[in-house]
Amino acid sequence: MQPKRVALVTGSGAKRVGSVVAGALARRGYAIAVHYRTSAAEASDTVAALRSAGGEAAAFPADLTDERAVRAMVRDVLGHFGRIDALVNCAAVWKPKPLEEVTAADVRFHFDTNALGTFLTCQQVGLAMAQQPEGGAIVNIGDWAEVRPYPGYAAYFPSKGAVTATTRCLAVELALRNPRVRVNAILPGPVMLPPDLPEAEKQQAINATLVKREGSPSNIAQAVLSFLDNDFVTGACLPVDGGRTVYAPE
Known part of the structure; x- marks a missing residue:
């Protein structure tokens, strides 16, 4: 009998976005390891929702900036499910601040979660996948604006730029250990604007896309599924941004 993915x-x-991705994967037949850091109650709700829809799910806590915690989480997921076929790195932090006020602590805060956390999970899960005959697929979440950053996020964008570098690096490293392990990244545009964002700023973000509308987390989930389905794509970084990367409005 084929083991459950x-x-x-x-x-x-x-x-x-992560919970929407988890739901999409569950509908594809994946058992879901729900990761959280502090959102224990919400993680429990997510697991309950996945199970009520007929899926298999369990929650696993970890501070992704802590190497030992990441190792323990991966060990626990493998102990519970027996394997990991897909890793989707949706955990992220972002806080706007004028450049004049950015401190070294702000930069470390973003790098620790967005860059280091992504690297550690890719490393530990990827090495486990390399031991599986079937390999596995990793999808990281970056940000379209690393190539054309806008002001106010000087501590955040460098950490997301590191995600694409990690994606390419780990695609090479892991494939050399098992050619059936693939690593790709999605670079979202405005898919889940903060609810407290002023209407003028929201409209500005929408007008800066070519499709003239806000995207949704389901657009990111669709891109994740595409990367998992296409086994001839690795080391790729795909903008899912409504054309924001190529459009330069006045």
Whole structure:
């Protein structure tokens, strides 16, 4: 009997992009390892929702900036499910601040979660996948604006730029250990604008896309599924941004 495929989705406890990705993978038949750091109650709700829809799911806590915690989480997921076929790194932090006020602590805060956390999960899960005959697929979440950053996020964008570098680096490293392990990245545009964003700023973000509308987390989930389905794509970084990367409005 073919073992059930298993997906670990970081940052899927809270009701953001990660939980939508987890739901899409569950509907594809994956058992879901729901990762959370502090959102224990929301993670429990996510697991309950996945199970009520007929899926298999369990929650796993970890501070992704802590190497030992990441190792323990991966060990626990493998112990519970027996394998990991897909990893989707949705956990992220972002806080706007004028450049004049950015401190070294702000930069470390973003790098620790967005860059280091992504690297550690890719490393530990990827090495486990390399031991599986079937390999596995990793999808990281970057940001379209690393190539054309806008002001106010000087501590955040460098950390997301490191995600694409990690994607390419780990695609090479892991494929040399098992050619059936693939690593790709999605670079989202405005898919889940903050609810407290002023209407003028929201409209500005929408007008800066070519499709003239806000995207949704389901657009990111569709891109994740595409990367998992296409086994001839690795080391790729795909903008899912409504054309924001190529459009330069006045």
